[in-house]
Amino acid sequence: MKLIIEETGSDVADFAAKYVRKRINEFGAGPDKYFVLGLPTGSTPLGMYKRLIEFYKAGTVSFRYVITFNMDEYVGLPRDHPESYHSFMFNNFFRHIDIEPKNVHILNGMTNDAKKECENYERMIKEAGGIELFVGGIGPDGHVAFNEPGSSLSSRTRIKTLNADTIQANARFFGGDLSQVPTQALTVGVQTVMDAREVMILITGTHKALALHMAIECGVNHMWTVSAFQYHPLAMFVADEDATLELKVKTVKYFKGLMGHHRKLVE
Ligand SMILES: N[C@@H]1[C@@H](O)[C@H](O)[C@@H](COP(=O)(O)O)O[C@@H]1O
Numbered sequence: 001m002k003l004i005i006e007e008t009g010s011d012v013a014d015f016a017a018k019y020v021r022k023r024i025n026e027f028g029a030g031p032d033k034y035f036v037l038g039l040p041t042g043s044t045p046l047g048m049y050k051r052l053i054e055f056y057k058a059g060t061v062s063f064r065y066v067i068t069f070n071m072d073e074y075v076g077l078p079r080d081h082p083e084s085y086h087s088f089m090f091n092n093f094f095r096h097i098d099i100e101p102k103n104v105h106i107l108n109g110m111t112n113d114a115k116k117e118c119e120n121y122e123r124m125i126k127e128a129g130g131i132e133l134f135v136g137g138i139g140p141d142g143h144v145a146f147n148e149p150g151s152s153l154s155s156r157t158r159i160k161t162l163n164a165d166t167i168q169a170n171a172r173f174f175g176g177d178l179s180q181v182p183t184q185a186l187t188v189g190v191q192t193v194m195d196a197r198e199v200m201i202l203i204t205g206t207h208k209a210l211a212l213h214m215a216i217e218c219g220v221n222h223m224w225t226v227s228a229f230q231y232h233p234l235a236m237f238v239a240d241e242d243a244t245l246e247l248k249v250k251t252v253k254y255f256k257g258l259m260g261h262h263r264k265l266v267e
Pocket residue numbers: 040041042043044045071072136137138139140144145146166
């Protein structure tokens with residue numbers, strides 16, 4: 001596992017965007033070889049999307065031969081609801097780049113057959129050749145996508161009921177009104193993300209510091225689903241200084257000592 005420690009959230013966004021660009025470019029994507037990218041929503045990845053749009057406009061990356069799979073979507077919100085993850089992704093990213101809409105995959109939270117929708121999603125990921133790089137964020141309770149505490153670490157795409165903390169955390173997007181926040185979501189499973197060839201998790205802010213500690217300094221535990229990536233052969237956490245506040249000084253020193261080497265990942 002790699003831990004990249006950047007000073008601020010904006011430096012995290014910069015590193016993450018440069019890494020995604022480098023992976024797409026080095027992969028040599030083309031009409032017969034699509035790069036399959038897993039993507040998150042949330043405030044954390046917003047800066048990365050902004051930077052990627054800039055890179056696209058500057059001509060240093062193209063998404064023409066990229067296929068995306070998003071992590072999750074609320075149940076019961078129409079696609080065009082301003083807070084649906086469909087709206088989020090198109091408004092903040094897809095609309096501004098050259099990706100073909102047919103190559104964008106986001107779970108349909110309005111389906112009347114959630115089981116079938118989720119099984120199809122897993123099948124489509126497989127048919128696309130599996131996910132090359134899954135970028136994720138986490139909740140303050142260490143959930144990845146909507147794999148709430150106690151989710152099976154071998155879970156696959158399915159419907160999940162959101163816990164009170166997550167509903168509370170997301171109420172800010174619904175005018176602070178808890179009753180407006182959907183109570184269920186369709187989400188990829190922990191195992192779905194684990195199956196990606198590489199995973200990059202972005203963690204910023206003091207409110208995520210305990211989650212980063214549980215993710216990398218304690219054992220693998222389904223109450224902190226992000227800790228599952230300790231078993232991933234190619235996992236990278238990208239954090240800002242604030243998110244490292246609960247880590248041991250020794251851990252921080254160790255990974256900062258590797259930064260010279262890790263910078264080369266985005267050169
Ligand atoms: N389902 C999403 C997660 O995928 C996301 O990682 C989390 C954190 O969001 P933020 O980046 O806004 O803190 O929010 C939601 O719960």
